[in-house]
Amino acid sequence: MNGPVVHDAWTLPVDDNINSYAFSVDLNGQWFLQRGKMVAYYGQIDFQGVGLGHLDHLIAHSFHSPLHAAEWVVAEGRGKMVLADRAFDVNSYDLDDGNLSIRSGNLLAFQPSLSLKQSIVPGFLTLIGTGKFVAASNGPVVFMEPPIRVDPQALVGWADCPTPCHHYDHAYLRGFLGGIRAHTGIGGASGEEHQFEFVGAGTVLLQSTEEVVAEISVGETGGTGS
Amino acid sequence: MLAVDLTGDSVKAKNGAMVAYEGEMTFKKKTGGGEGLRGMVTRRLTGEQMAVMEVKGHGTCYFADRASEINLVSLNGEKLYVEVGNLLCTDSALRTGTSFTGLRGSSQGNGLFTTTVEGTGQAALVSLGTAVVLRVTPQTPLQVDPGAYIAHTGGLEQHFQAGVNFRALIGESGGESFQIRFEGDGLVYVQPSERNTIGGEV
Amino acid sequence: MAFKILTSRMVEAQVFPGQTLFSQRGAMLAYRGEVRFTPSITGGQRGVMGMIGRRVADEDTPLMTVEGQGTVMFGHGGHHVHVIDLAGDTLYVESDRLLAFDGSLRQGTMFMGSQGGVMGMVRGQVTGQGLFTTTLEGHGSAAVMAHGGVLELPIGPGRPVHVDPQAYVAHRGDVRNKLSTAIGWREMVGRGSGEAFQLELSGTGMVYVQASEEKL
Structure with missing residues (x-):
């Protein structure tokens, strides 16, 4: 069979691209996700809305964009998540004690070790700290x-x-x-x-x-x- | 884009999916995707619509569908279940039909039936972005966004989940609140796109 | 001067004093240096042959003149970009597919009835587009846009290529167009009312086809 590569719960990449358009997160703990950017997952994962109150400590540390609270959830647990965004190219970026501002619609997910703030430039978000995030681009x-x-x-x-x-x-x-x-x-x-x-x-x-x-x-x- | 070389044989393809050809080709419209009259009747009843053409001749045909990615699936006797809009073309040796899939249609508005492809040969699926193929085993069930699901093979059971914690993923505007849970043994084809996602309308 | 391909959807061009580039309005993504972008009312080719300028007035595909010294990145709407290098021959292309091209290329317009005009006829009849097809001739490069990737299909003697008009992007060389309504094709391809045509290209040259039957 010369078909496409078959992935399973074990062979899915660890925090890396599956192809240009899909990214696999190896979840063991927490990640922030923008709603609707996950197409499939394996494992035991809970999803909590940001601002629902269960995660006050985490949000106090990592999420400072009240205007976007309704758009984000926290994924918590163990498993593999496949992220994608309307077949746009998807890439991950590592910040090492750095800062990066990104168009809000392009950001798919980020690790809670990063802190999310609203940029001064309308429509953009700023990530500060050390950690990984996933973003889409045309x-x-x-x-x-x-x-x-x-x-x-x-x-x-x-x-x-x-x-x-x-x-x-x-x-x-x-x-x-x-x-x-x-x-x-x-x-x-x-x-x-x-x-x-x-x-x-x-x-x-x-x-x-x-x-x-x-x-x-x-x-x-x-x-x-x- | 998919290039198909024909040497007197034929392929079945979605209507309007051919963008160019070289050589001598003839085209024949098929009345339905299914097996003769029964397939046709099924189509009428189910609302699954797939206008199919048969292309026969000598030369090369080029197929494309809205700039989507094309994924080839080789079948060796097994059955492929595919959303009708995602099937681009098949070897003419493959049989196509419809099958009742239960609830998925009700969430997607696609009708309650899905297209099946059976036999030995190749089928080409289209997806928005290269499809990801995910294996399901009894130990590792898979949850999929209904908007991202395009096809599956194997012995899989589908369940609809509207888990409590899942509600967190639903936008305030409502929309999709389901995910499909696949259990058993098989492969699921997922497109990296979430037009209709768990998170609701984009 | 050639366009440098940055990604499947973005090209880069160098601009030097004394050299002019033309680009579609809104196609500039970024630039470095001192570069001026001026709407080109006459279509740049300030002569009788500057037919593109006339198109601009009624077709809403205005061109910009790009001048100065620096580097410009071009792209549009996330469409795929395909670079075609011309070495003295002529490219036939719909003007709304032109992302950017060298000012050294001579611009012209083909009317209905002659080569390229067939496309105009199809488009005019089917999609309500104009009745002209743009020609670019000379030595230089053109960046054209397509929905999906672009396939280059060579056309040779006894080896005509049939193309869905909606998927046609451009062609070059000594090529004859024939618009026909093949038996069978009408029903097959006819998704809407208008696609009952197929375009037969014969002669010697190359046709560029996009991986989509959707118009840009």
């Missing part, structure tokens, strides 16, 4: 070093570098072609008048997408938080 992630300007839609996240700032192409907006567009409607916008600009040392993560991964807005509703 196509493989491309890693770039600053200085670089990025279409906000293409940004998956960034690590270590200073928080990005906005960059507007004023030459275009105020220029001759902009004027023609304003008067005639011909020509349209280039679609590239606004970017996030990254400077300093660090890594920027990119994907090819235009709003393909749904995101949950954070930081825009203001008062709901702590």
Whole structure:
């Protein structure tokens, strides 16, 4: 039989990819999961909603995003979990006493040794500490070093570098072609008048997408938080 | 994309799944996926719809389905149960039919019946992302998201679970609250996608 | 100048002073250096042949002129990207599939009735798209988008290739198009009303087919 590889409860990878689109977590303890990102599991695993009260201590340490509480659960027990997200590419990342900000819709799961906070940039979450997390992207992630300007839609996240700032192409907006567009409607916008600009040392993560991964807005509703 | 070389033989495929071919091909529409008249009647009753065509000739056919991944399954006499939308094409030697699957349909809205493929030969399944094949043994039952399930083989029993702690996975908006628990001996094909997941609508 | 493939869905291009790139609106993912993006009203080819510019006005696939000095990353909507290098020959491609291409390539438009126009006819009739097909000619590279991966099928004498119009991406070489409604194919492929056609390509060249029957 030349069919695909068959996995079972023992041969599933330990905290590694099964293929480009599926990731296997070897659970022995706790992990945070975004709802709906697990497609199958083996073993004895309990799932508790974040904010249901049983896990106060854990949440006090690791989860600081009240706006996202409804989207996350804690998986607790022993077993193997298969994570996936709409057939997007899935990868794990290890943080070693580091910090990484990521688009909220792209984050699938993380170890409780990491601490999750809301980024200052709306729509992004920041993970701080040491541990592993799993994230999805539309196509493989491309890693770039600053200085670089990025279409906000293409940004998956960034690590270590200073928080990005906005960059507007004023030459275009105020220029001759902009004027023609304003008067005639011909020509349209280039679609590239606004970017996030990254400077300093660090890594920027990119994907090819235009709003393909749904995101949950954070930081825009203001008062709901702590 | 799947390339099938034909030397006078034929394949059965989902309607509209061929994107290109070289050589001489003839196409014939099959009235149903099942076994003749009985299969047809079953189809009508069950609402499982799979428009099938038979492609015959000399040359190469290229099949694709919405940019999905294609997974080949070799059957040696056993029976494959597959969600109808996930079956792309089969050797014409394989028999297709329908089978009552119990409750799964009620949660997925796919109808209460699933497609079966039986015999010796190859079937091509489509999935959103390369499918993961998971073995179930009596010692290691498997829980699967109904939206991610595409097919299985072997002697497996399916149960619906709506476990208490599982409710934690249900979004506030409701939606799917089930998982399928497979017990016995067999293989389950799962796609890395959760359009309809335990967590509800994405 | 070629596009460097970063992933299946992302390419990178170098921009130097005096060289121009064209890209589809919104296709820039990121860039380094001093690079300007300007909507291209005339389609860049500031001549009578600049037919793409006319398409822009009524087809909503505007092009951008990319100039300056730096590195630009292109991609769009998570679609697969396929790079086609031209060495003096002509590429026939639907303009909405063009992600980016060298400014050194001469742009043109094929009308219905001549080569490439057949596609326009299919598209125009079936999907309500325009009646033009874009041509790119010369030495340089083009990055085209496809839903799913791209398959290159060579076309040779006595070896025609039949393609589902919805899966057709582009073709090059000395190729004749014929639109036909094969007996059988109509019922087979006809998922909707419009797919009752198949496209027969014969001659010498290459056709690019995407792994999906879904239009971009």
